[in-house]
Structures are given as C-alpha cells and as structure tokens.
Amino acid sequence: MDNLLNEVQNIFRNVFDRPDLMISRESSASTVDDWDSLNHINLITAISKAYKVKFALGELEELKNVGDLLDLLHSKIKSK
Amino acid sequence: MQHKTMSCLAFDDILLSRKRLRRELLACPNLKDVRIAVLGGTTTTEMVEFLEILLLRDGLRPTFYQSEYGRYYEDAVLEPELVAAFRPDIVYLHTCSFNLREYPGVACSENELDSFVSAELSRFRAIWTSLHNSVRCQIIQNNFELPSTAILGNLDTVSAGGATRFILELNRRFAQDASAIPYLTLQDQFGISARLGLNQWFDATRWFSYKISNGPEGSFAIASSCAALIRALLGRSRKVLVLDLDNTLWGGVIGDDGVDQLVLGRETPLAEAYTAFQEYCLSLRARGVLLAVCSKNDDEIARQGFAHPDSVLKLEHFSAFKANWEAKPENILAIAEELNLGVDSFVFVDDNPAERAIVEAQLPQVAVPDVGSDVTDYSSIIESYRYFEPVSLGEEDLARANLYAENAQRATLSQTFSNYGEYLDSLEMTAEIDAFCPTYLERIAQLTNKSNQFNLTTRRYTLAEIDAASRNSQQIGLYGKLSDRFGDNGLVSVVLGSIDDRRLYLDLWLMSCRVLKREMEVAMLDVMVARARARGLSELVGCYLPTAKNNMVADHYEKLGFSSLSRNEETGATTWSLDIARYEPRSRHIRVLEPVHG
Numbered sequence: 001m002d003n004l005l006n007e008v009q010n011i012f013r014n015v016f017d018r019p020d021l022m023i024s025r026e027s028s029a030s031t032v033d034d035w036d037s038l039n040h041i042n043l044i045t046a047i048s049k050a051y052k053v054k055f056a057l058g059e060l061e062e063l064k065n066v067g068d069l070l071d072l073l074h075s076k077i078k079s080k
Numbered sequence: 081m082q083h084k085t086m087s088c089l090a091f092d093d094i095l096l097s098r099k100r101l102r103r104e105l106l107a108c109p110n111l112k113d114v115r116i117a118v119l120g121g122t123t124t125t126e127m128v129e130f131l132e133i134l135l136l137r138d139g140l141r142p143t144f145y146q147s148e149y150g151r152y153y154e155d156a157v158l159e160p161e162l163v164a165a166f167r168p169d170i171v172y173l174h175t176c177s178f179n180l181r182e183y184p185g186v187a188c189s190e191n192e193l194d195s196f197v198s199a200e201l202s203r204f205r206a207i208w209t210s211l212h213n214s215v216r217c218q219i220i221q222n223n224f225e226l227p228s229t230a231i232l233g234n235l236d237t238v239s240a241g242g243a244t245r246f247i248l249e250l251n252r253r254f255a256q257d258a259s260a261i262p263y264l265t266l267q268d269q270f271g272i273s274a275r276l277g278l279n280q281w282f283d284a285t286r287w288f289s290y291k292i293s294n295g296p297e298g299s300f301a302i303a304s305s306c307a308a309l310i311r312a313l314l315g316r317s318r319k320v321l322v323l324d325l326d327n328t329l330w331g332g333v334i335g336d337d338g339v340d341q342l343v344l345g346r347e348t349p350l351a352e353a354y355t356a357f358q359e360y361c362l363s364l365r366a367r368g369v370l371l372a373v374c375s376k377n378d379d380e381i382a383r384q385g386f387a388h389p390d391s392v393l394k395l396e397h398f399s400a401f402k403a404n405w406e407a408k409p410e411n412i413l414a415i416a417e418e419l420n421l422g423v424d425s426f427v428f429v430d431d432n433p434a435e436r437a438i439v440e441a442q443l444p445q446v447a448v449p450d451v452g453s454d455v456t457d458y459s460s461i462i463e464s465y466r467y468f469e470p471v472s473l474g475e476e477d478l479a480r481a482n483l484y485a486e487n488a489q490r491a492t493l494s495q496t497f498s499n500y501g502e503y504l505d506s507l508e509m510t511a512e513i514d515a516f517c518p519t520y521l522e523r524i525a526q527l528t529n530k531s532n533q534f535n536l537t538t539r540r541y542t543l544a545e546i547d548a549a550s551r552n553s554q555q556i557g558l559y560g561k562l563s564d565r566f567g568d569n570g571l572v573s574v575v576l577g578s579i580d581d582r583r584l585y586l587d588l589w590l591m592s593c594r595v596l597k598r599e600m601e602v603a604m605l606d607v608m609v610a611r612a613r614a615r616g617l618s619e620l621v622g623c624y625l626p627t628a629k630n631n632m633v634a635d636h637y638e639k640l641g642f643s644s645l646s647r648n649e650e651t652g653a654t655t656w657s658l659d660i661a662r663y664e665p666r667s668r669h670i671r672v673l674e675p676v677h678g
Contacts, residue, residue, distance in 0.1 A: 014097050017097075042098075
C-alpha cells in the first residue's frame with residue numbers, strides 16, 4: 001500500500017508539475033494547491049491509464065481523500 | 081532542453097507530463113505568437129492542453145480563448161463581440177455528434193430528411209457567418225463522427241430515419257460548404273474517429289462526468305489534426321521529405337550487395353513493402369511535396385539503385401540528391417540551400433537510429449520521426465504526424481486531379497464487354513519478356529519450386545542451376561512480367577528450353593495462377609519462337625508430365641497449336657511439336673515491350 005502511495009504520488013507530481021509535492025492518505029482537493037476540476041480530470045485520466053483501470057460513475061464522488069482513492073484503486077488492481 | 085524527447089513527443093509523454101513539457105517548451109527561443117479562440121460543444125480543456133504542447137513543439141506560442149462548455153452557438157451568434165475582442169487569428173469550432181440538435185428519428189421519411197439536414201446546416205451557417213462578420217478570421221469547423229450507437233443496425237446508414245444516415249448527409253453538406261466558402265476549413269472528425277475506432281473513441285463515463293465525449297486518445301487525435309491544420313493555415317506545413325536509401329527506400333545495402341540484389345519489386349513480401357513505401361513517397365510528390373536523397377554512399381552507386389527495374393522512384397523525382405560520406409546534417413543544410421527552403425520545412429526519414437539522433441541533435445528544426453526499422457511502418461508513422469497537411473490544392477494539383485478524373489471515366493466506360501477479348505484489351509496489359517538476368521534469378525528459382533498448377537513438367541531448380549542455365553549458350557530461358565491497368569503483377573512466367581541439334585526441348589513452362597486466362601502464355605510462346613528462330617532452330621518440342629495438381633495444363637500445347645507426337649499410356653505423359661517455320665505471332669491483347677537484355 002505504501003508502494004501504491006509512492007507511485008500515485010509520482011503521478012500527482014507529474015500532473016501538477018511539482019517534482020517535490022508530498023501527498024499522504026489525508027491529502028485532498030482542499031489541502032493540495034491547484035487540485036481544481038481540470039487537474040482532477042487529468043489526474044483520474046492518468047491513473048486510469050497507468051493502472052489500466054476504469055472508474056465507474058459515482059465511485060469517484062464518494063472519495064473524501066487520497067486514502068479513499070488508494071483503497072478504491074487497490075481493490076480494482078486486485079480484482080483484475 | 082533535450083530535443084530527443086521533443087521532436088517525437090508521444091501521446092503517453094504528453095498525457096502524463098504536459099505541464100512540465102509546456103514549461104520547457106515555453107523557454108525555447110523564437111516562438112511565434114498565435115491567438116486561437118476555441119468554441120466548444122464539449123469541455124475542450126484537455127484537447128486544448130494537448131494542442132498547446134503540439135503547437136509549442138512546432139515553434140508556435142498559442143494564446144487561447146475558450147468558450148464555456150456547450151456555448152459555441154451563443155458565443156458565435158449572440159455575443160460575438162467577446163470573441164472579437166480576443167482578436168483571434170483562428171477560430172476553432174469543436175463540436176461532436178452529441179451537439180447535433182435534432183436527429184430525424186426513425187419515422188422520418190426520405191422527403192423529410194432533407195429538412196432536418198438543412199435545419200442543422202443553417203444553424204452552423206449562422207455560426208460561421210456571424211463569426212466571419214464580427215471576427216474576420218479563418219474558421220476551423222469539424223464534421224461529425226458517427227453516432228455512438230446505431231439503433232437500426234445496418235439499416236441505420238440506409239433509412240432516412242437512421243442517425244448514421246443523417247450524419248453522413250450532414251457531413252456531405254459540410255464538405256460542400258467548406259469547398260465553397262474560403263474562410264471555412266473543415267476538420268475531418270469523421271475520419272479521425274474512424275481511424276481510432278468508434279468503440280475506443282466514445283467514453284460515456286467522461287461524457288457524463290466531464291462533458292468530454294471521447295477518451296484521451298481521441299482528444300489527442302483531435303489536437304494533432306488541429307495542430308496540423310493551424311500550421312497549414314499559417315503556411316508552416318512541411319514541404320520536403322529527405323530520404324535515406326539503404327534499408328529505407330530499398331532493402332539491402334547497394335554498395336555491398338549490388339543493384340541486382342536489392343529487395344524491391346513484387347517478388348517477396350519484403351520487396352512489396354519497400355515498393356509500397358516508394359509508391360507512398362511518389363504520391364506525396366504528386367501532391368507537391370519535394371523529395372530529396374541524403375545517403376552515405378558513393379554517388380554513382382547510389383544513383384544505380386533507381387535504375388533497378390522495379391524502382392518506382394526514378395532519379396527525376398528527386399529535387400536534390402546527396403550521396404557521399406559527409407555527415408548527414410551538413411548534407412541536409414546543403415539541400416536546404418540548393419532548394420532555397422528552410423530546414424524547418426524538412427522531414428528526415430532514415431532507418432538508422434544513430435543518423436536520426438545526430439540530425440535531431442544538430443538540426444532541431446528538422447522533423448525526425450522515429451520510424452523504427454520496419455519499412456511496413458514508415459508511411460503510417462509519417463502520416464500520423466500530419467507534416468505535409470494541405471489546406472487547399474493548387475492549380476497544378478487540380479490539373480493533375482483532372483487527369484485522374486479522365487482515367488476514372490475511362491474505367492467506368494469499359495464496365496461492359498461484348499466478348500472476352502474486349503475485356504482483355506480493357507486491361508491494357510504490357511509484358512516484359514526477356515532472357516534470364518541476374519536481378520530475377522532468385523525469383524525464377526523460387527517460382528520453379530512453388531508453382532504446381534500451371535507447370536507443365538514440375539521440375540524444380542536451385543538458384544545455382546538457374547544461374548548456370550542463364551549462362552549456358554545451349555539453353556534459352558525466358559521470364560515474363562505482366563502489368564495491367566491495376567498495377568504490376570511482377571514476374572509471373574518462366575519458360576526454359578535446351579537446344580539439341582535444330583530442336584528446342586522445353587524443359588520447363590510455368591506460370592503464376594494470378595494471371596490465368598490473360599493469354600500471357602501466348603505472348604511467351606511468341607517471344608520463345610522468335611528467339612528460337614533467330615538461333616536457326618526449326619522445331620519446338622514440349623512435354624506434359626501429369627501430377628496430382630497440374631491437370632489444368634493437360635491441353636496447354638494443344639491449345640497453343642502444337643501437334644501431338646506421342647502419349648505414354650502408363651504415365652499419361654504427352655509430347656508435342658511446333659513447326660517454327662510456319663508459326664505466325666498470335667498475341668493480340670498484350671503489348672510486349674522491346675527486350676533489354678537481348
């Protein structure tokens with residue numbers, strides 16, 4: 001799970017072009033600068049592409065923070 | 081900045097690292113500003129981010145205005161002053177099939193369909209006119225991808241009520257307008273989406289979540305095509321294709337292997353692939369792209385390659401020719417000077433990654449696509465970058481187009497024939513029939529080993545045996561190549577005879593089945609008789625050795641007018657004779673070219 005956090009952190013860094021950005025399970029759109037609706041699309045698109053997973057409608061709306069996102073991603077990778 | 085990564089930006093790089101790429105590219109010197117207003121029927125931000133990177137890569141620094149999602153009509157028709165105040169150089173109207181207001185519905189009749197199409201067209205014409213009046217700049221407008229679902233199935237394209245049919249009709253009308261209205265440039269989203277595949281194109285989740293109707297690959301395809309159109313509108317399409325020779329325009333190394341051993345023509349799959357790439361280059365030249373050679377070779381030897389009988393490209397097709405041992409970047413600069421064009425209008429194609437790398441590093445303005453080393457991929461990779469995008473065709477192109485149109489008409493005229501001979505004449509067949517020569521020895525040997533049906537004796541020969549036959553004065557070997565209106569069939573027939581006294585014994589007679597019933601065997605006989613007569617021979621003797629597969633030629637000699645000599649009741653083998661003195665040439669439908677090898 002720590003590994004996954006690191007990988008996803010790399011995607012965040014690329015998408016936001018902030019090489020030293022640190023994220024944790026508690027990070028969310030309200031705590032990370034620039035996490036607006038456009039970057040949100042880019043983030044989800046990049047994660048879907050990197051892990052070859054698809055997020056269903058509604059799944060993403062329920063996420064409160066990065067931790068929730070990681071758990072959802074983890075369950076999708078495992079069930080592949 | 082590393083140009084290695086920049087000139088060949090791939091989708092994955094741009095998708096993941098577009099912000100970093102943007103920052104790095106913005107630091108490049110000499111960027112030319114361009115102002116682009118994007119009026120979208122969907123959320124255009126993702127596509128615009130891709131477009132920005134692609135334009136920056138090509139030396140343009142775009143500033144964008146983007147309408148709010150779905151407000152393309154309002155921005156253009158009701159409040160055009162907002163767009164006008166932005167002072168765009170180009171307005172891009174990006175819409176998709178979800179934006180079409182009223183589909184006819186399944187109950188629509190043939191008579192009603194036109195009113196639906198016209199209504200939709202009028203709405204877009206109002207947009208174009210309003211923008212033209214208030215902004216006065218070029219407008220790029222896409223046509224429409226096919227609907228995400230065709231509820232009538234195959235009938236969807238036939239019935240007046242089908243959504244597919246509706247879009248096809250509308251696209252046809254868009255094309256007519258784009259052709260008639262000088263300030264309107266059409267983007268073929270119908271084609272772009274089809275090439276990607278509609279199932280990959282549409283992404284319902286993104287449509288419902290973000291109002292982007294396609295996946296990221298689709299956004300990238302739209303952006304790539306839009307960038308090409310913008311470059312073209314600004315006069316920045318590339319104009320010159322610079323080509324390496326060995327393993328790029330032909331297989332093999334001409335300096336080591338010699339012209340006869342080059343892989344080119346129709347005889348092997350790889351040879352066909354090199355020929356197809358040459359044809360692609362020639363088609364680019366036909367629409368105005370200049371071709372140039374840049375090869376590490378001896379000049380004289382390099383030029384010989386274009387004398388190869390199967391080289392579609394000839395020396396006269398090249399506007400510049402540099403074959404020497406200097407570094408390629410220097411030769412490319414010399415070509416630029418010779419043609420009086422900037423290297424920023426050049427595309428360089430070479431199978432050798434080291435040559436590509438040095439050109440990329442030394443001349444970053446030259447486009448160097450990573451074509452790999454498989455000739456099968458070259459043209460599709462070059463195409464994917466849309467380097468040579470035209471916005472219209474010049475008079476010269478049109479004159480050429482007229483010529484093509486006449487040819488097409490000729491083809492339609494001859495669709496019905498009163499007899500088979502008339503059909504054969506309509507094929508406009510030309511044959512090259514000549515003595516065995518080094519270029520074709522391999523193909524000849526190969527044919528003797530794989531032809532089973534049209535093969536009178538089914539004797540197999542090795543390359544060495546064919547080579548020996550070609551040098552033996554007591555043997556006459558002929559190959560035949562046949563071309564017709566539809567293209568070159570390649571080397572399709574072989575006849576080999578041995579001289580004994582005043583007789584020529586036909587040891588081998590074979591033909592590829594792809595040219596059956598073309599009277600190619602008659603043309604072969606004409607030439608063989610002429611050669612035998614010139615050697616003072618009086619009689620041809622042929623034999624048929626039956627196998628499980630060659631029954632189709634059991635009456636071959638009889639049909640050619642030979643008289644029967646004998647028949648072996650046990651094996652079914654027959655022998656036949658033809659009197660050379662009384663023979664008159666019989667070929668009526670194939671024009672036989674003058675021999676070159678004597």
